[in-house]
Amino acid sequence: MKVVAFERSLQGTGASRRLRNSGKTPGIVYGAGADTQLIELDHNALWHALKKEVFHSSILDLEVAGKSQQVLLRDVQYHPFRQLVLHVDFQRVDATKKLHTKVPLHFLNQETNPAVKLSSAVISHILNEIEIECLPSALPEFIEVDLAKIEAGQSVHAKDIPLPAGVALVAHVDAENPVVAAATIPAGAIAEDAAAAEGGETPAA
The missing domain is CATH 2.170.120.20 (Ribosomal protein L25, C-terminal domain)
Incomplete structure (x- = not known):
């Protein structure tokens, strides 16, 4: 399953709030010995993807700035009462490690x-x-x-x-x-x- 994200340069509570107000969701990509990468995703596309079982249990092809990497969804933070995804974490997959x-x-x-x-x-x-x-x-x-x-x-x-x-x-x-x-x-x-x-x-x- 393919997921499209974009690089994110700003971080912090204020920056994340502005991002959500513009219809985006902040996230990170980590693991496999590489630096943690800040990303943002279209909220509506992410919301619908999260309703699919396969999104939670399969290896995803995450495309950021034209480059694809294999990841697993590791954490999702939801707003306590609004239909809003606050943050997502993806972990890079190493093909040689369990x-x-x-x-x-x-x-x-x-x-x-x-x-x-x-x-x-x-x-x-x-x-x-x-x-x-x-x-x-x-x-x-x-x-x-x-x-x-x-x-x-x-x-x-x-x-x-x-x-x-x-x-x-x-x-x-x-x-x-x-x-x-x-x-x-x-x-x-x-x-x-x-x-x-x-x-x-x-x-x-």
Whole structure:
């Protein structure tokens, strides 16, 4: 995904405020052993780009002054109540060094899961993203979690998820192995099943 930005010479609170008033958003580019670069971006284009999942989880081609560099979006600051992006940070990507970043989880086959269809189970998504490490060339836009076979009372943990080639969980996630999704039967459904079972009993002769 391509992002166009422009060099920025002024910094500070006053300069940033004037920049925002003119429809621009200040930002920085850092990392990969190079100097931090001050940039500005068109606010409306940035606002719409930020609504796309791929903008948050993919390597971006950032063009500044006609030169392109590969970056990851690392931080976004929003105004507390206005639809306004205050600042963005991008990190340069080194093709030879592993990235530590979060990628979104896409859950599959929840609607056709037998526990959901036949046992009134509810599958909760405990995590919506997971932290991984990989080389830039192996970075996935998302990771799929298949919920087709999870049964009521069961959970899917981070280490249960098949990962693409070249991708691994970061050390602390691998050690903690957190729950990603869990299937439970609501108390109301259990009570209804019990009542139905009692109602179906044949009185003793």
